[in-house]
Structure formats: structure tokens, C-alpha cells
Amino acid sequence: MTSSYDSLGIRPIINAHATLTMFGGSLMPAEVRKAMEEAAGSFVDLHQLQKSVGERLAELTHNEAAYVSCGAASGLLLATAACISRHTPEAYEDFSKLNGVPNEIIVQKMHRNSYDYAVQEAGAKMVEVGSMEGTRIEDLERAFSPSTVAIFWFQGAMNEPSELPLKDVIHAAGKYKVPVIVDAAAQLPPVSNFWNFTQQGADLAIFSGGKDLAGPQASGLILGSKDLIERIRGYGAPYHGVGRPMKVGKEEMMGLLAAVERYINLDHESLLQTYESRVEYWISGLNGKKGILAQRDYPNEAGQPVPRTRVELPVGMQKEQVIDALMQGDPQVAVAPSENGNALLLNPMTVRDGEPEIVLQRILEVLG
Numbered sequence: 199m200t201s202s203y204d205s206l207g208i209r210p211i212i213n214a215h216a217t218l219t220m221f222g223g224s225l226m227p228a229e230v231r232k233a234m235e236e237a238a239g240s241f242v243d244l245h246q247l248q249k250s251v252g253e254r255l256a257e258l259t260h261n262e263a264a265y266v267s268c269g270a271a272s273g274l275l276l277a278t279a280a281c282i283s284r285h286t287p288e289a290y291e292d293f294s295k296l297n298g299v300p301n302e303i304i305v306q307k308m309h310r311n312s313y314d315y316a317v318q319e320a321g322a323k324m325v326e327v328g329s330m331e332g333t334r335i336e337d338l339e340r341a342f343s344p345s346t347v348a349i350f351w352f353q354g355a356m357n358e359p360s361e362l363p364l365k366d367v368i369h370a371a372g373k374y375k376v377p378v379i380v381d382a383a384a385q386l387p388p389v390s391n392f393w394n395f396t397q398q399g400a401d402l403a404i405f406s407g408g409k410d411l412a413g414p415q416a417s418g419l420i421l422g423s424k425d426l427i428e429r430i431r432g433y434g435a436p437y438h439g440v441g442r443p444m445k446v447g448k449e450e451m452m453g454l455l456a457a458v459e460r461y462i463n464l465d466h467e468s469l470l471q472t473y474e475s476r477v478e479y480w481i482s483g484l485n486g487k488k489g490i491l492a493q494r495d496y497p498n499e500a501g502q503p504v505p506r507t508r509v510e511l512p513v514g515m516q517k518e519q520v521i522d523a524l525m526q527g528d529p530q531v532a533v534a535p536s537e538n539g540n541a542l543l544l545n546p547m548t549v550r551d552g553e554p555e556i557v558l559q560r561i562l563e564v565l566g
């Protein structure tokens with residue numbers, strides 16, 4: 199029997215939720231698969247490939263330098279290692295040398311999230327500033343110490359108007375010569391984010407290769423400062439040390455390059471039109487049926503400038519129940535629960551042509 203999802207009894211999912219790693223992130227378009235397939239066919243010098251791919255990626259994204267990591271989370275770890283080693287070049291020669299070296303990473307308390315564990319895995323200590331209600335410039339100023347090695351900025355669901363804005367963070371960091379690292383894992387679209395954060399003065403911006411970029415699942419993109427990226431290169435596989443367990447293959451490097459080339463040349467205007475039509479289709483098919491209130495919601499959960507459909511459920515129908523029923527049906531359909539209230543959120547970015555109809559039909563069936 200040939201290996202396939204089918205042979206394992208694994209059923210494919212129609213994904214109207216998001217580019218979630220637990221569902222496989224995103225689907226690679228033909229260009230990316232072809233690049234990976236070709237890369238898989240010959241041996242190469244991996245150091246040289248990472249360097250050459252990095253140069254091309256830097257050019258394409260209008261950055262000084264670029265590096266392919268094995269995911270955005272691994273990018274966070276490697277970026278942290280680079281910031282710690284700016285102060286203590288020998289910090290990663292041996293694990294024991296990490297003891298007591300300057301390792302403080304400043305982060306707004308409201309930006310703390312489950313991905314910042316990757317920062318701590320490099321041996322950093324998180325120094326929180328501000329509160330869940332907000333962050334003031336004085337909070338940040340007070341946190342700088344001789345042990346500060348970087349400020350991390352997380353972009354996504356954690357952003358609130360009461361946070362200290364990125365430009366203020368960059369300005370303050372400049373005074374103390376501390377790098378600012380932006381976790382922009384899910385911040386594509388817009389495509390201009392490839393250069394927006396670094397042109398504003400962030401030292402590095404880190405993206406997931408396996409979300410909307412639709413590159414290999416196990417790829418990430420680090421863009422920005424040449425100095426930091428050279429340090430990162432020294433820690434990444436095939437070198438031994440802190441980055442070795444997060445190796446990136448020739449297939450991921452070439453696949454990510456193809457994904458970035460494709461993404462830059464995509465007609466993002468027309469894609470947005472497609473998303474708007476899917477959202478509109480769901481609204482017209484659901485609103486007013488079976489006690490449903492369906493509306494356009496904007497921006498989406500990651501703060502991307504893309505609409506989604508919010509489906510308020512009728513009284514007596516709990517969102518968890520509906521989501522479970524959709525996942526147990528045939529085909530399996532994944533949708534997101536609303537953060538507040540009793541609603542489903544439908545994402546037009548991760549469904550393929552022909553699937554919005556199935557999502558709509560399954561929701562109506564589940565609601566009886």
C-alpha cells in the first residue's frame with residue numbers, strides 16, 4: 199500500500215479557520231512544490247545555499263539581509279541568541295556559559311503570548327513592562343539595564359490601542375542601542391510588511407513561511423540587520439550549537455524562496471476581491487436563516503487587512519457544539535470560535551474554490 203493520508207485513515211479537513219499549524223498551516227502552490235522537488239534531487243553545499251538564498255530574499259524584500267529558519271518560532275530563538283551573543287560572544291560555546299550573562303529581553307506585558315517561550319529557550323529572561331491595561335514610555339525607560347539585550351515586539355491578536363506604539367519603542371531603543379525584534383509571523387498580507395517594520399527602524403522582522411506565504415510548513419523568514427543575521431547564520435544548522443536542532447533543509451530553503459517570489463508577484467488586489475466575495479457569499483447564504491445573524495468582520499484575528507464572516511448563532515446553539523459537529527461531519531470542516539459572544543468566524547483565506555459552498559451547506563445542516 200502506498201503511503202497517503204487515506205491509507206492511514208486520516209481525513210482531509212476543509213479549513214475555514216486560519217493558517218493554523220495544527221491543521222497543517224497552509225497549502226503549497228505548484229511553484230513551491232516544484233522548487234522543493236527539484237531541490238530534493240541534488241546534493242549542495244548547504245552553507246552556500248543558505249547564503250545565496252538569503253541574498254536573493256534580501257533583495258526581493260528590500261532588506262539588508264535574510265535568513266531561512268525552520269519556522270517563525272525558531273526565528274525568535276535564533277534572533278534572541280544573536281542579541282545575547284552581541285554582548286557575550288562566547289555565550290553559546292557551551293551551555294554552561296549562558297549562566298549569568300546579560301540576557302534580559304524587554305516585552306510589553308500585554309504582548310506576552312505562547313510563542314515567546316521560544317525567546318526563553320535561547321536562555322533569555324523576559325522583563326515585562328506596563329500592564330494589561332497599557333504601557334507608558336516611562337515603563338519602558340525604567341526597564342533598561344546593562345543586562346538588556348533586546349526589545350521584542352509581537353504583532354497580532356495581542357495588539358491594543360493602549361500599547362506603547364512601535365515607533366516609540368524603536369525611538370527609545372535607539373537611545374540605548376538595543377535592537378528591536380518584531381515577531382510578524384502572521385503579518386502577511388500586506389506584502390509591504392516584508393519591508394515596513396525594518397524600514398521603520400526595527401532591526402529584525404520574523405515571518406512564518408507556512409502561513410499565508412504558503413511556503414514549506416517548516417520554514418520561517420528572518421529579515422533585517424546584516425550584523426544580526428550573520429550572527430544567526432553562525433548558530434544555525436549545519437553548524438553545531440544552539441540552532442542545530444532546528445535544521446532547515448535545502449528543500450525548505452528553495453521552497454521558501456519560490457514562495458516569496460510568488461507572493462511578491464501575486465495580484466493581492468484581486469485576491470482581496472476573492473476574499474470579499476467569499477465573505478459576501480457566506481453572509482447572503484446564512485443571514486436570517488435558522489435564527490442566524492451573519493456579518494462582515496474586519497480585520498481578522500491576526501490583524502491582517504482581510505475580512506471574515508462573523509456568524510452569530512441562534513439562542514440554544516453553543517459555538518463549541520457547532521464547531522464539534524462540523525469537525526465530526528463528512529467532510530470535516532474547521533471554523534473558528536469567536537473570542538467574545540456566541541459566534542463562528544469564517545476565514546476566506548484558507549478555503550479553496552468550491553469549498554465555501556460546502557462550509558455554508560454544513561453549517562446549515564448542523565443548525566438543523
Ligand SMILES: *Cc1c(COP(=O)(O)O)cnc(C)c1O
Pocket residue numbers: 219268269270271272313352353354381382383384405406407408417418
Ligand atoms: C504563527 C505564529 C508564530 C509561529 O510561527 P511558526 O512559523 O509556526 O513557527 C509565532 N508568533 C506569532 C505571533 C504567530 O502568529
